[in-house]
Amino acid sequence: MSTDTLSRELPRARPTRAVPRGRIAGLDGLRAIAVVLVVAYHLAPARLPGGYVGVDVFFVLSGFLITTILLRERADRGRISLRRFWVHRARRLLPALVAVVAVCVAVVAVAAGIVRLSGGAVEGSLWGDLLVGVGSQVAAAATFTSNWAAVLLGRSYAAASSPHLFENLWSLAVEEQFYVLWPLAVMGLAAAGLAMRRAAWAAATLAAASALAMALLLPDGDPTRVYLGTDTHAFGLMIGAALAFWWARDDARQAPAAQPARAVTLGVVGLVALAAIAAFLPWDSPWTYRGGLVLASLATAAVIHLVVALPALGQRLDSRALRWVGDRSYGIYLWHWPVLVIVVTALDGGRVRDASGLAVVLTVAVTVAAAAASYRWIEMPVRRMGLRRSARVLAGWLRPPGERVRPRRAAAVGGSAAAVLALAATGLVLAPERTSLEVRLEEGATLAARLEAAPPRPAATPAAIPAPGTPASSVLGTEETPLPARVPPPGALPERAPETPSGADVTVIGDSVALGSAPALAEALPGIAVDAEVGRQFAAGVDRVEQLARKGRLRDYVVVALGTNGAVPEVEMDRLLAAVEGRPVVLVTPYGDRSWMAGSQRAVRDAARSHRNTVVADWQRAVERDPGVLGSDGIHPDDDGAAVFARLVTRALRDAAALA
Numbered sequence: 001m002s003t004d005t006l007s008r009e010l011p012r013a014r015p016t017r018a019v020p021r022g023r024i025a026g027l028d029g030l031r032a033i034a035v036v037l038v039v040a041y042h043l044a045p046a047r048l049p050g051g052y053v054g055v056d057v058f059f060v061l062s063g064f065l066i067t068t069i070l071l072r073e074r075a076d077r078g079r080i081s082l083r084r085f086w087v088h089r090a091r092r093l094l095p096a097l098v099a100v101v102a103v104c105v106a107v108v109a110v111a112a113g114i115v116r117l118s119g120g121a122v123e124g125s126l127w128g129d130l131l132v133g134v135g136s137q138v139a140a141a142a143t144f145t146s147n148w149a150a151v152l153l154g155r156s157y158a159a160a161s162s163p164h165l166f167e168n169l170w171s172l173a174v175e176e177q178f179y180v181l182w183p184l185a186v187m188g189l190a191a192a193g194l195a196m197r198r199a200a201w202a203a204a205t206l207a208a209a210s211a212l213a214m215a216l217l218l219p220d221g222d223p224t225r226v227y228l229g230t231d232t233h234a235f236g237l238m239i240g241a242a243l244a245f246w247w248a249r250d251d252a253r254q255a256p257a258a259q260p261a262r263a264v265t266l267g268v269v270g271l272v273a274l275a276a277i278a279a280f281l282p283w284d285s286p287w288t289y290r291g292g293l294v295l296a297s298l299a300t301a302a303v304i305h306l307v308v309a310l311p312a313l314g315q316r317l318d319s320r321a322l323r324w325v326g327d328r329s330y331g332i333y334l335w336h337w338p339v340l341v342i343v344v345t346a347l348d349g350g351r352v353r354d355a356s357g358l359a360v361v362l363t364v365a366v367t368v369a370a371a372a373a374s375y376r377w378i379e380m381p382v383r384r385m386g387l388r389r390s391a392r393v394l395a396g397w398l399r400p401p402g403e404r405v406r407p408r409r410a411a412a413v414g415g416s417a418a419a420v421l422a423l424a425a426t427g428l429v430l431a432p433e434r435t436s437l438e439v440r441l442e443e444g445a446t447l448a449a450r451l452e453a454a455p456p457r458p459a460a461t462p463a464a465i466p467a468p469g470t471p472a473s474s475v476l477g478t479e480e481t482p483l484p485a486r487v488p489p490p491g492a493l494p495e496r497a498p499e500t501p502s503g504a505d506v507t508v509i510g511d512s513v514a515l516g517s518a519p520a521l522a523e524a525l526p527g528i529a530v531d532a533e534v535g536r537q538f539a540a541g542v543d544r545v546e547q548l549a550r551k552g553r554l555r556d557y558v559v560v561a562l563g564t565n566g567a568v569p570e571v572e573m574d575r576l577l578a579a580v581e582g583r584p585v586v587l588v589t590p591y592g593d594r595s596w597m598a599g600s601q602r603a604v605r606d607a608a609r610s611h612r613n614t615v616v617a618d619w620q621r622a623v624e625r626d627p628g629v630l631g632s633d634g635i636h637p638d639d640d641g642a643a644v645f646a647r648l649v650t651r652a653l654r655d656a657a658a659l660a
Helices: 027-043 051-077 082-117 126-131 134-143 146-152 169-191 196-217 224-228 235-247 252-258 260-280 286-309 311-317 320-327 329-347 357-398 407-430 436-453 512-516 518-524 538-550 570-579 597-610 619-625 639-659
Strands: 506-510 529-532 557-561 585-588 614-617
Touching: 027 051, 027 286, 027 311, 027 320, 027 329, 027 357, 051 082, 051 169, 051 235, 051 260, 051 286, 082 126, 082 134, 082 169, 082 329, 082 357, 082 407, 126 329, 126 407, 126 436, 134 146, 134 169, 134 407, 146 169, 146 224, 169 235, 196 224, 196 235, 196 286, 235 286, 260 286, 286 311, 320 329, 329 357, 436 512, 436 518, 436 529, 506 512, 506 538, 512 518, 512 529, 512 557, 512 639, 518 529, 518 639, 538 557, 538 570, 557 639, 570 597, 585 597, 585 639, 597 614, 614 639, 619 639
Parallel strands: 506 529, 506 557, 557 585, 585 614
Antiparallel strands: none
C-alpha cells in the first residue's frame, strides 16, 4: 500500500499547533503487520481467514498520514499545494507500479509463448488464462480504476474464472482516488474556517455514511461490489482522517498527559480486536460488511492513537525487522499477488487458494527479493531525487564524466528494459479472449439450451410420478404405469442390481459447476437435460424445478447441483423435495472455500438421511481426496474433474434407481 513515514514527505519545521511532527514511531511496525496479514491471507486463507483486514489497516494509516501531511503543510506554509502533494504521490506510487506490471506481464507472455512454440494453443492453457483481460487490467492500473473496472465488468473478487494477475491493485485504486479528492476537501474545510474538532466529526460522519452504504448495499450473494467500491469502503480512510484532525486540535498537546490510561486501554483493545478479526472473520461473511470491517478500522485507529500518545511504545513496535518490512510494504504488497499467481500456475495448476508449501516458500522469497530491489533501485532514488534527476544520475552511471559510454552497463540496463517492455507488449497481443473455464461454460450452455429447444413432454399423470417404492420409467415419452414395489417376499432370491437410468430420464438443475460439467454428463448419460446457470442460487434452482414440473418437463430422475453461490436454507430444501413430487433425487454436495459451504453440505446430507427418495453424489469428498480435479479458481472442475463429476452423478443415479 501507499503510506509513507512523515519525515520523508516534508522538510522539518518548527512545531506549530498540535499537528504531529517528524517521524511517528510505531507506524512502520503497523504497516509491516498489515502487509504480513494480507500476504499470509493470500498464501494460506484457511489458516488466517480474516487476514484481508490488513488492507483496512493500510486504509486507516493512509487516511491518518495523508491528512496529517496536508495539515502540516498548511501549518508550515500557510496553504496546501496540490501540485506538490500530487507530485509526491506520483513519485511514491508510479515507478514501482510500472515495474511490477511490466515484469509480470512479460513473464507470463514468455510462458504463453513457450506453450505456443510447443504446439499448444494459448487459449485454454493456464498461461493463456492469466492473459485474458490483461489489457483492461493494465489500463485500469494505469488510471487507478482497478476497483471500479472489476465492479463494472461484473468480475467476482473471490470467484473469478481464473486468478487475475493484478487483482490486488483494487486497494491502490481506492487510495489513489482518495489522494485526488481528499486534498480538495481539506482545502475546503480550511477555507471555511472549520475548527479541527468539527472537521474530525465531519470526517467521522463521512465514515459512518460509507459504512452504512456497505451494510445496506450488501447483496445476498457475492459481496464484491461493496468490498471494492470506493463509496462503500472509504470508512477506513475517513476514520484515519478523523483521527488526524483530532490530533490537530489546539488542546491536543494536553491529551496524552491527561489520559494515558485511556490511550493504553483503547490501544490494547484495538490490538486484540484486530487479532480476533484476522483469526476468525471470513471475507464472505455478512458480518464482515455489517460491522466487521468498521470494527477493524476503529481498532486500527485506537492503536495509532496509542503510538501517537505514547511514542515510547511506538518505538518498541518499530523493531528493526518490522521497520525493514514496513519501509518496503508497498513493494511487498504490489509484488506478492502476481508472484503468487505465476508460481502456483507453474507448480500447482493455478490453484491459488490451495498453494503447495514449495509455492508458498518461492512466493515469499521472490516477493521479498523483488520488493527489496525495487525499494533500493527504483522507489528511493525517485522519491529522493524525482524522475528527471534520477534519469540524470542513471545517465552518469552509464557514462561517467570524461569517459565514454560503458557499453556493458548500457546494454544491460537498456537491453533489459527494452526486452521487458517488448515481452509485455507481446503478452497483450497474445492475450486470448476467453479462459478455459469460460470455454467449458459456453459449451455447457449450448447443451443446456437443448432443454428449452426440446418439445415439452406430455403432462404427467399421478400414476406416472414415481413414488417411494415404485420405479421410474426408463423410456422418455412413453406411457408410464405403476409397478409393484420391489420388496422381495420372504425366501425369494435377491433381485438383480438396478441399472443406471437412461439420460433421457434425467434432469439436472445446477449452477456453473454443473454447467461446466455438462459435456461430460452428456457423454456419460446421452440425452440428459442440463438446466444450469452461472451464479444460480439454491432458491432460484427450486423455482426452476417448480416451473419444469408445472410444464410437464421435469423428468423421472432429478439431479440438483447447487449451493456453490450461497447457503442452502432448510425451507428451500423442503420446497425442493415437495416440488419433485416423489421422484428420486440426487443431491450433489457443493464444494468451495466459502463461509456458508459447511452449512450447505450439511443440509444436503441431512436431506438425504431424512428422505428415502434422496441420495447423495459426494462431490465434496471427491475434491477433498484429490484437489487436482479443480481448475485454477479452486471451485470449478477442469476437464478431468468434469469426468469425475459425471461418474459421481452416474453412480448416484444407479443408487437412486435402487430406491424405486
